[in-house]
Amino acid sequence: MSDGTTSQRERSDYRKREESVTLSSEPVAVEETHELMTLNIGPHHPATHGVLRLLATLEGEVVRDVQPIVGYVHTGIEKTAEDKSYWKVIPVIERMDYLSYYFNAMAFCGAVETLLGLEVPPRAQYLRVIHLELNRIMSHLFWLATGALDLGAVSMFWYALRERERILDLFEMSSGQRMHTRYIQVGGVIEDIPRGFAAKLREFLKIMPPRADQYADLLEKNQILLQRLRGTGVTDQQTLLELGVTGPLLRATGNPWDLRKAAPYSSYDHFEFKIPVGTVGDNYDRFRVRHAELYESVKILEQALEGLPEGPFITPDRKVALPPRHELATSMEALIHHFKLVTEGFRVPPGEAYYPVEGPRGELGCFVRSDGSAKPARVHMRDPSFSNLQAFAPMVRDGYIADLIATVAMLDPILGGIDR
Amino acid sequence: MPDATGLELTAAELQEAFPSSILGTEFHRGRAALLADAGKAHDVLERLRVMGYTFLASLLGVDYYPEEPRLGVLYELLDFKRVDRISVKARVPTDEPLIASVVDIWAGANFPEREVYDMFGVVFEGHPDLRRILMPEDYEGFPQRRDFPVGGEPVLFTFNEEKSYGKWQ
Numbered sequence: 001m002s003d004g005t006t007s008q009r010e011r012s013d014y015r016k017r018e019e020s021v022t023l024s025s026e027p028v029a030v031e032e033t034h035e036l037m038t039l040n041i042g043p044h045h046p047a048t049h050g051v052l053r054l055l056a057t058l059e060g061e062v063v064r065d066v067q068p069i070v071g072y073v074h075t076g077i078e079k080t081a082e083d084k085s086y087w088k089v090i091p092v093i094e095r096m097d098y099l100s101y102y103f104n105a106m107a108f109c110g111a112v113e114t115l116l117g118l119e120v121p122p123r124a125q126y127l128r129v130i131h132l133e134l135n136r137i138m139s140h141l142f143w144l145a146t147g148a149l150d151l152g153a154v155s156m157f158w159y160a161l162r163e164r165e166r167i168l169d170l171f172e173m174s175s176g177q178r179m180h181t182r183y184i185q186v187g188g189v190i191e192d193i194p195r196g197f198a199a200k201l202r203e204f205l206k207i208m209p210p211r212a213d214q215y216a217d218l219l220e221k222n223q224i225l226l227q228r229l230r231g232t233g234v235t236d237q238q239t240l241l242e243l244g245v246t247g248p249l250l251r252a253t254g255n256p257w258d259l260r261k262a263a264p265y266s267s268y269d270h271f272e273f274k275i276p277v278g279t280v281g282d283n284y285d286r287f288r289v290r291h292a293e294l295y296e297s298v299k300i301l302e303q304a305l306e307g308l309p310e311g312p313f314i315t316p317d318r319k320v321a322l323p324p325r326h327e328l329a330t331s332m333e334a335l336i337h338h339f340k341l342v343t344e345g346f347r348v349p350p351g352e353a354y355y356p357v358e359g360p361r362g363e364l365g366c367f368v369r370s371d372g373s374a375k376p377a378r379v380h381m382r383d384p385s386f387s388n389l390q391a392f393a394p395m396v397r398d399g400y401i402a403d404l405i406a407t408v409a410m411l412d413p414i415l416g417g418i419d420r
Numbered sequence: 421m422p423d424a425t426g427l428e429l430t431a432a433e434l435q436e437a438f439p440s441s442i443l444g445t446e447f448h449r450g451r452a453a454l455l456a457d458a459g460k461a462h463d464v465l466e467r468l469r470v471m472g473y474t475f476l477a478s479l480l481g482v483d484y485y486p487e488e489p490r491l492g493v494l495y496e497l498l499d500f501k502r503v504d505r506i507s508v509k510a511r512v513p514t515d516e517p518l519i520a521s522v523v524d525i526w527a528g529a530n531f532p533e534r535e536v537y538d539m540f541g542v543v544f545e546g547h548p549d550l551r552r553i554l555m556p557e558d559y560e561g562f563p564q565r566r567d568f569p570v571g572g573e574p575v576l577f578t579f580n581e582e583k584s585y586g587k588w589q
Contacts, residue, residue, distance in 0.1 A: 026583045045542050050499035071554040078539075079563060236424050244476055244528030259443050264501050351448045354478065356509060365496065377566075382478035382496070390531050419554055 013160060033058060035085075049146060049408065050415030062402050066393050075420040077219050081379040085110055085345025087186060089379060092365075094180045097382055097417030099142055102128075102135040103359040104381065105184040107366035110265065111355035112186045115348050115370050118320060123266040123311040124188030128212040129304045130201070131174070131183055132266075133297040137208065138167040139360035140290050140297075142214065147287075147409035151225050151262050156218060157365075163211055173197050186346075187321045194354030204297055212294045219287075233395040233407035236281060243394070244387040247362025248289045249411065253281035259358035271303045282401075283410040289411075320346050345374040355381075361385055361412055383417040423447050427452040430471070430506070430550040438463045448511075458493075461510040462489070462520035463494060469525055473497035473506060479532035481540040485566035495522070512542060514565075521547040537581040539564035 010372040025402075042053035051072035057065040077096055081089045093108045094101035106128060113120060120128075141160045148156035168178040174193050183189055219225050237253040250257055256275045260268040277291035278285025314321045318337040327334035348370040356365035362384030369378040392411060396404045426445045431454055436441045441460035446453040456464045475498040482492040489511040496507050512519050521544035522529045533544045534553040541562040544550055551557055561568060 010559035019583075069558070074554040076563065081567075084564075088487075114451070117449060122530060199432075241475060242527045244526065244532075257500060262500075272489075351505075352453070352482075352494075353451055353504070354451060356477065356505075363477060367478065367480055367494070369482055380478075380480040382480070386531060386535075387528055390528055398587045 024097060025092060031160050032062050036064065043069075046154075049413055052413060052415055052418075053407075054404075055182065056401065056404065057339055058401060063399055063401055063404055066396055066404065068389050068392055070389070070415065070418050072419065073415055077420050078379050080379070081374065081376060085374045087341070087345055087347060088151045089376060091160050091180065091182050093379065093381070094182065096420050097359070097361075097364070097383055097385065097414045098179070099139045099414055100135055100359050100361070100364070100417075101180050101328055102131050102184060103357055103364050104366075105107045105182070105377045106132060106358075106406070107355055107357045107364050107381070108368065108379070109184050109186045110357065111353045111368040112348060114353040114355055115368060116186070118187055118315055118317065120188055120266070121312045121315060122267065122309045123192075123269050124313050124315075125195065126304050126308050127189045128266050129268065129271070130193075130301060130308075131171070131181075131189075133166050133304070134170060134201075136173060136360045137294055137297045139263070140162050140294055141167075142362075143412045146295075148219060148225070150405055152408040153219060153222060153225055156215065159211070159215065159218070163204075163208065166207075170197065170204065171199060173177060173200065185314060185321065187317060188312070190314070192313045197309075198305060201301070202317065205302055205305075208298050209295055212291065216291065226284070228402070228406045229282070229287055229410070230281050231280075231284075232399060232403040233286075233410065234281055235395050237392055240281075243391045245362065245391045247285060247359065247384050247388070248293065249362070249388055249391065251275065252278035252285035252289045254279055259363060260358060263356075265357060268300075270307065271300045273297075273299050283406050284409040288367060303381065333373070347372060348376075356382070359384055361417075362388060383411045383418075383420065385415070385417040386420075389413050389418060422454075427506070429455070430454070432469060433471075434464050449568075453509055456508050456510045458489075458510040458512045458519050461493070461495075461508065463521060463527075465497075465508060465522055466525055466578055468497055468506070468508065472499045473502060473504070475500060475588055476528055477505070477525040478530055479536065480520075481542055481564065482535035483540060483564065483566045489523075490546070491517055492538060493519055494587070514541075517522075518545055519543075520545050521550075523547055535575055538562075541565070578582045 037058045039056045039058055041056060043051040049416055053069040054065040057389045077092050080092050090105050095102050096104050141164045145157045145160035145266060172178045174197055175183040179181050187382045204290050215217050237255050240250050254277050256277050258275045260273055273296045278289050280401045322341055323334035328338055350370055350372040354365055356363050365382035367380040368376050372375040388411060395407050425442050425444050427447055431442045431445050438460050441455055441457050441464050443457055444455040447469045461574050478496040479496050484492055491512050491514060493510050494507055498505050510519060520543060521533055526567060531546055531553060536542050537544060537550055538552040539562060552559060
């Protein structure tokens, strides 16, 4: 319905191209024997793990090209962060990649701590490791649940989410929230773990390896799953490195690059663990690498819980961290610090820092620029899903469209992290 | 991270290979950075890749308002063998935001460069497909610039949807 006034607007090239994508999918003849068809998948499609849209060019059932289209859940978090004081950025930044909130907070706090030149107490580093590794297991479980669901193994969804619930219960115990917990703070963590947490965590650590064995029993002997994963989505290591891919996808090709080992942060060098690697870099290797990481994270958790040092859980620097509640009643100075932190926040000396951590999907790096005020002048998150998505077209090209779905499942993109 | 001496040596080597390509160095909190001339950033990055920094970890834009030139393009490079990181920073002015694309050096620069173009309006010359990536393709303005207000994006309601940028009829 155009009334003349609004129809004046010129259609942009983008709108014209969008109109040319038909949903009826009429094939376009290239030669007499070849036809190409453009198929639109998404943005709302359960197998795309969020609002990912794919424009696939098909020749019969073979994918000749695919174009990922993103931006549907762009919320401008980086822009919002510029308008908030440093400690208020943490809750918004956690919502970028919504399955690895501890990692987002860790990367941001690490960058700010670098700019401040702040030492994090050992206990806080261990508590961070405990929550980061729990988050890694939780993220991998969710990937396993939804990934297996895409491949037809529906019961996996309930089994994996059953264990994920236990982790969310632990998060709730330590911070009060199940998701987006705001647990990691600049200088440490918000609170020490409560009584009963260690016992509950031990119980979970005892239960997790046998449960992971069960998943393997369910999936490893499933012919349908194996046939869909083995030899599909193969990409060699060099291509992945050129495209900036890190994490389990890179390790599946046999490259043991893991920042926890290569450039340890937050006391990761205190723990003994192995880095699972694959051999050929197909979807099966990606599945195996992530599955094996579940066991390694459990190992780290056991050691971190065993060796948890005594001491403060957040930096004693009152200019950065809130004073303990009981001091407010007795100390005027504590009251002033509390007031300054809550109203203005803390100021960070000018500078720029890039702080990378090993997220569940690869290198998660946070860039923070400070201009000396109490608000960051720029926050940028290098999200692994964003870079890894570039490798999607080389992975699925010249394969079957059914393998495309399997590859999306094993790629594990989180659209909240891609669009930010 | 290269130490301060290593950074100066790297800078001197690049300066020798490409005269007046390095405008300065920064060594802050153990992080090494090279300030490169925007016109020669491509050469510098190509040479750094040969020198061992084979992985482009991150590519991002920064608005240095009110400093001039305002827009910065930052490259975070990684050396797998020595586990070493270095950043390269180039600045371009807002009235002529041109810089050579590095997609020919790292294919993975494709999406990040599109993001910088989308958010800051920096034009990457030689980019194979320079379109907006996160904002709608016919969006006007560059939202991450410092002079773009928070809330600058109008909320779409029924009464104003006809005036929205996405509507053509």
